[in-house]
Amino acid sequence: MGRINLALETAFKSSKITVIDDSESHRGHAGFSEGGESHYQIKIVWQGFESMSRIARHRAVHEALGNELLNDIHALALDLKSN
Numbered sequence: 001m002g003r004i005n006l007a008l009e010t011a012f013k014s015s016k017i018t019v020i021d022d023s024e025s026h027r028g029h030a031g032f033s034e035g036g037e038s039h040y041q042i043k044i045v046w047q048g049f050e051s052m053s054r055i056a057r058h059r060a061v062h063e064a065l066g067n068e069l070l071n072d073i074h075a076l077a078l079d080l081k082s083n
Contacts, residue, residue: 004019004040004042004065004069005019007065007066007069008042008044008061008064008065010064011060011064012046012048012064014046014047015044015045015046015047015048016045016046017042017043017044018041018042018043018044019040019041019042020040020041020042020043021039021040022039022040022041022077023038023039023040038072038073038074038075039073039074039075040073040075040076040077041077041079042077042078042079043078043079043081044061044078044079044080044081045081045082045083046080046081046082047083049080049081049082050082050083054080057078057080058078058080061080
């Protein structure tokens with residue numbers, strides 16, 4: 001989770017970020033890997049999202065994480081708000 005937090009904190013300065021590893025609740029499902037780090041919930045409150053559409057917000061998070069991190073994640077639930 002450290003790499004995810006660092007990537008998000010770098011991209012979304014002055015924001016409130018919560019990253020939850022929800023992998024254990026997906027045990028037995030596709031994409032589960034022992035030791036976690038396959039399913040995440042990410043919540044970000046950032047003023048910069050205010051003028052962005054929902055899709056643009058998701059794209060901004062994906063861009064911040066980059067392909068290397070995204071390839072390691074099976075499922076990503078995003079809750080992105082401006083306030």
